[in-house]
Amino acid sequence: MDFTISEEVNSAQQLAQQILADFTDVDKLKALEQQEERFDKALWRALGEAGLLGLDIPEEHGGTGLGFYSLTTLCEEAGRTVAPIPVVPVLVSAAGTLRRFGSGAQKEHWLGGIASGTTLVTAALEEYLNDDPGAPSCSAQKMDGGYSLSGTKICVCLAPSAARILVSAKAGDELIVALVDPRAAGVSLNAQVVTTGETRHELVMDKVQVPTADIVATGREAAAAMEWALLATRTALAAMAVGVCDKMMRITGSYTSEREQFGRAIATFQAVSHRVADCYIDVECLRLVTQQAASLIDQGRPAGEAVTMAKIWCGDVTHRVSQASQHCHGGTGVDRDYPLFRYCELARQIELTAGSSARLTGELGGEICAQHLAKAG
Amino acid sequence: MNIELTAQQKALQLEVREYMKTIMTPELLEEMKDPELKEGGGPEFRKQYARMGADGWIGLSWSKELGGKELSHIEQYIFTDEVVRSGFAYPFLTTEAVTPVIAANANPEVREEVVGGVRQGKVTIAIGYSEPNAGTDLASLTTRAERDGDDWIINGQKMWTSLGNFADYVWLAARTDPDVSKKHKGLTMFLVPTGIEGFSLTPVHTLGVRTNATYYSDIRLPDKYRVGEVNGGWKLITGQLNIERLSLFTHGQVDSLYQEVCEWAARTDAPGGGKIIEMPWVQHNLARVKTGLEVVKLICWKQAWSMDQGPLNMADASVAKVYSSEFFVELYRMLLEVMGQAGTIARYSPGAVLQGKIEFRWRVGAVLTFGGGTNEVQRDIIAMAGLWMPRTR
Structure with a gap:
């Protein structure tokens, strides 16, 4: 057992911290929020130049090959700075899956551009009322030279600018994972404004023809790919939540230490300081379960339960820390001229992405039941 | 990692x-x-x-x-x-918390007597810190030790002297500087053999287990039983508090309760058919227990690992104490809920589930959130040491 974080992973995280801090002052964030597409391309390029987009991409494909754990520390820093960049859908859900399950030609074709920041491949894992990409309602039909895909995915990040969108679909009983070109015939992208205020897209596919070159995996391989994608995405979201919540809590600690009422800093009231101390406890708990999940995935060990528990903690802690931070700020916190609202919105977005606490608690309970019934014979 | x-x-x-x-x-x-x-x-x-x-x-x-x-x-x-x-x-407090302090600070003769006895599993030591009017504010304790030639004369009362009814010694904090305003600077540690004249006790029956009030009436204690410097007791007390906590909140004790309830629920018929564990609300509680337990495990491991790297971060130690104590109490409730009314059947009564051990753990667990440093003080420490917030009052 060793909680030591290696020097390379540490220095990559510190480098990310610096670059992200340089690009995310309030004026920049405000300007980006006015754009139709909320994506800081300059920041993305800077991260690419620093080698930080390729943390989990092997060196032979233009990455730095530090591994999945290192990538989760980038997610944490992106959360800490509410940076408008697609670290989870592009680097984790799409690139992480491609690097592990894609064909040699696909890796050759896509990973280098993703690592340098010149190409975007995003992922669409969720459907209405269905966050399991291993059991999609989207359908696929085998045809000459590929598959024809139909169905709807939701809340897709950066769909219009992406070169491809990674999706799953069912061809009869068989699962397939495919890269869909958003410009292909039969694709419609319908704008959806989400809690963070950014515009995402509903991806509607009507007999979209996907050539064989863009089929990532089929059958068991596809199931394994989507299982990995789901676990990795949940873990990366939990890591991002660590950054978001840690920062919200620290903003609140500072604010209450300065804000005076009744002639003293409100942080000197235990009713206030204990609320923030509870956030600290929550963040530490979330950090530990997230580190556990990330290191298991990093080492290719079974991570299912660890990830489920991490995402349950993620949902609970984002909710609690967000609300406590708002509460301790009084009216100041809800004012859009004060930075806290961005964190609260992102916290809620993360909470409801890729499985809520309630749903995952139910799922975990079902697994506990199955295990113990099997043991009881 | x-x-x-x-x-x-x-x-x-x-x-x-x-x-x-x-x-x-x-x-x-x-x-x-x-x-x-x-x-x-x-x-x-x-x-x-x-x-x-x-x-x-x-x-x-x-x-x-x-x-x-x-x-x-x-x-x-x-x-x-x-x-x-x-x-x-x-007796973890004897073996892990107190004995190493005694080994480092006691007179050679007493050290051999006590440390040797503990090593052989023949000696146990009860803790004599709290008093009727000195709990969280421990440094306000008033039990007195006055020098008389080569001896000390000890007078006072201690509360919650658990194991005092069978322990061989009480590890006693007493005031040796009569000026109460000196608070923690006037305290000295002693080992009081429980067979000595002037020592007595009465049982205190709590919601959970039996503990004791102990009385010290003109006890004449040889100076060799003093441990450490005169008026230097405070650092001997605080030095072992984190070690004490490391043995209070361990994962295995609650994990085994959880496992036993899962097994019980998987073999027990539900009224409408199927097993208890197949009910959604039972699964919900078990999943919540498991999710919380995972963090108890990780916190314990992280603390132990950190202590091997260097001194324990103050905020982290307090996080461990608050989280674990509050979660233990939650866990007892969530597991009892699974049993419903049967969860109230006391130990060894007919029909008690798992010998009533969870009902009993809940009783004992009532002290966890304030014992070993009350959680309010721990949260003050977290706010100050973890978040640099100003001192609260």
């Missing part, structure tokens, strides 16, 4: 687990049905404690010079976790 036990650590875990099964003899389980002997002190308890000493299991964390094995904190935690899981009333 690799948060799993190594093969060697797993082997130690298994070794202790198997060994403790031989300690928990049927005779001991029978003896522990007596509420007065549940926390140790009976003849079978003494026999098994001495056996652990003879087998070399006591004082594994101590220096080699003291007869220990200088186990790392992680190994020490694994040992502690398994011993607590077994249900044996191992």
